[in-house]
Amino acid sequence: MRDSNYSAYVDGTLVRILDSREPLLRARLADRALRGFLSGSRFSCVAGRAAVASGGYRFGYYADFGDLESNEGLARDLTAFANERRSIKMPYATFIAVFGAPRSRDERWFEAALWSRLQRLIELQRPHFRWDPQT
Secondary structure (H helix, E strand, O other): OOOOOEEEEEEEEEEEEEEEEEEEOOHHHHHHHHHHHHOOOOOOOOOHHHHHOOOEEEEEEOOOOOOHHHHHHHHHHHHHHHHHHHOOOOOOOHHHEOOOOOOOOOOHHHEEEEHHHHHHHHHHHHOOOOOOOOO
Protein backbone atom coordinates (compact mmCIF):
# COMPACT_ATOMS: atom_id res chain seq x y z
CA MET A 1 0.00 0.00 0.00
CA ARG A 2 1.21 3.46 -0.87
CA ASP A 3 2.90 5.32 1.99
CA SER A 4 2.76 2.38 4.40
CA ASN A 5 6.14 1.56 5.86
CA TYR A 6 5.59 -0.07 9.23
CA SER A 7 9.08 -0.76 10.53
CA ALA A 8 11.00 -2.03 13.52
CA TYR A 9 14.60 -1.73 14.66
CA VAL A 10 15.93 -5.29 14.58
CA ASP A 11 19.55 -6.27 15.24
CA GLY A 12 20.81 -2.76 14.59
CA THR A 13 18.85 -2.24 11.38
CA LEU A 14 15.54 -0.63 10.50
CA VAL A 15 13.40 -3.24 8.72
CA ARG A 16 9.95 -3.04 7.21
CA ILE A 17 7.60 -5.56 8.77
CA LEU A 18 4.59 -5.71 6.43
CA ASP A 19 6.56 -6.17 3.23
CA SER A 20 10.10 -7.00 2.21
CA ARG A 21 11.05 -3.64 0.70
CA GLU A 22 14.01 -1.66 1.99
CA PRO A 23 13.17 1.36 4.14
CA LEU A 24 13.75 4.64 2.35
CA LEU A 25 17.03 6.39 3.12
CA ARG A 26 15.00 9.29 4.59
CA ALA A 27 13.22 6.82 6.89
CA ARG A 28 16.51 5.29 8.06
CA LEU A 29 18.02 8.73 8.71
CA ALA A 30 14.91 9.92 10.57
CA ASP A 31 14.86 6.75 12.66
CA ARG A 32 18.54 7.11 13.55
CA ALA A 33 18.05 10.75 14.59
CA LEU A 34 14.92 9.86 16.56
CA ARG A 35 16.62 7.01 18.42
CA GLY A 36 19.54 9.30 19.23
CA PHE A 37 17.22 11.94 20.64
CA LEU A 38 15.04 9.50 22.61
CA SER A 39 18.08 7.74 24.06
CA GLY A 40 19.78 10.97 25.07
CA SER A 41 19.91 12.47 28.53
CA ARG A 42 17.77 15.47 27.46
CA PHE A 43 14.74 13.25 26.78
CA SER A 44 12.97 12.76 30.10
CA CYS A 45 10.26 10.17 29.34
CA VAL A 46 11.46 6.97 30.99
CA ALA A 47 8.87 4.78 29.24
CA GLY A 48 9.80 6.20 25.84
CA ARG A 49 13.47 5.59 26.49
CA ALA A 50 12.68 2.04 27.63
CA ALA A 51 10.64 1.33 24.50
CA VAL A 52 13.52 2.43 22.29
CA ALA A 53 16.21 0.67 24.34
CA SER A 54 14.30 -2.63 24.42
CA GLY A 55 13.24 -2.57 20.77
CA GLY A 56 9.58 -2.19 21.72
CA TYR A 57 8.92 0.66 19.34
CA ARG A 58 7.58 0.60 15.83
CA PHE A 59 8.26 3.33 13.35
CA GLY A 60 6.63 4.84 10.28
CA TYR A 61 8.00 7.55 8.03
CA TYR A 62 5.59 9.63 5.94
CA ALA A 63 6.66 12.19 3.38
CA ASP A 64 4.67 15.32 4.24
CA PHE A 65 2.52 16.12 7.25
CA GLY A 66 0.19 18.24 5.15
CA ASP A 67 -0.41 15.47 2.58
CA LEU A 68 -3.54 13.63 3.72
CA GLU A 69 -3.02 11.00 1.01
CA SER A 70 -0.40 9.37 3.26
CA ASN A 71 -3.13 8.74 5.82
CA GLU A 72 -4.05 5.44 4.17
CA GLY A 73 -0.55 4.14 4.85
CA LEU A 74 -0.56 5.63 8.35
CA ALA A 75 -3.94 4.01 9.08
CA ARG A 76 -2.62 0.65 7.90
CA ASP A 77 0.49 1.02 10.04
CA LEU A 78 -1.45 2.06 13.14
CA THR A 79 -3.73 -0.95 12.70
CA ALA A 80 -0.70 -3.21 12.31
CA PHE A 81 0.73 -1.83 15.56
CA ALA A 82 -2.57 -2.29 17.41
CA ASN A 83 -2.69 -5.90 16.21
CA GLU A 84 0.99 -6.58 16.93
CA ARG A 85 1.03 -4.87 20.33
CA ARG A 86 -0.38 -7.94 22.09
CA SER A 87 2.59 -10.01 20.91
CA ILE A 88 5.34 -7.46 21.70
CA LYS A 89 6.90 -8.90 24.84
CA MET A 90 8.45 -5.66 26.07
CA PRO A 91 6.49 -3.88 28.82
CA TYR A 92 6.87 -0.55 27.01
CA ALA A 93 5.87 -0.35 23.37
CA THR A 94 4.94 2.57 21.15
CA PHE A 95 4.36 3.49 17.55
CA ILE A 96 6.17 6.61 16.36
CA ALA A 97 5.09 8.38 13.18
CA VAL A 98 7.62 10.80 11.69
CA PHE A 99 6.82 13.18 8.85
CA GLY A 100 9.07 14.97 6.41
CA ALA A 101 9.38 18.71 6.69
CA PRO A 102 6.05 20.50 6.27
CA ARG A 103 5.66 23.19 3.65
CA SER A 104 4.71 25.66 6.38
CA ARG A 105 5.90 25.89 9.94
CA ASP A 106 3.16 28.26 11.05
CA GLU A 107 1.37 27.13 14.23
CA ARG A 108 -2.10 27.72 12.77
CA TRP A 109 -1.23 25.68 9.71
CA PHE A 110 0.05 22.83 11.88
CA GLU A 111 -3.05 22.81 14.10
CA ALA A 112 -5.39 22.76 11.09
CA ALA A 113 -3.32 20.03 9.42
CA LEU A 114 -3.31 17.96 12.61
CA TRP A 115 -7.10 18.07 13.01
CA SER A 116 -7.58 17.33 9.30
CA ARG A 117 -5.26 14.35 9.56
CA LEU A 118 -6.99 13.00 12.67
CA GLN A 119 -10.44 13.41 11.08
CA ARG A 120 -9.26 11.58 7.95
CA LEU A 121 -7.87 8.75 10.09
CA ILE A 122 -11.25 8.40 11.80
CA GLU A 123 -12.98 8.26 8.42
CA LEU A 124 -10.58 5.60 7.13
CA GLN A 125 -10.92 3.44 10.24
CA ARG A 126 -14.70 3.83 10.70
CA PRO A 127 -15.63 0.88 8.41
CA HIS A 128 -13.30 -1.41 10.37
CA PHE A 129 -13.66 -0.31 14.00
CA ARG A 130 -16.61 0.79 16.09
CA TRP A 131 -16.31 4.04 18.04
CA ASP A 132 -15.72 3.44 21.75
CA PRO A 133 -18.43 5.48 23.51
CA GLN A 134 -16.35 5.53 26.72
CA THR A 135 -13.56 7.62 25.20
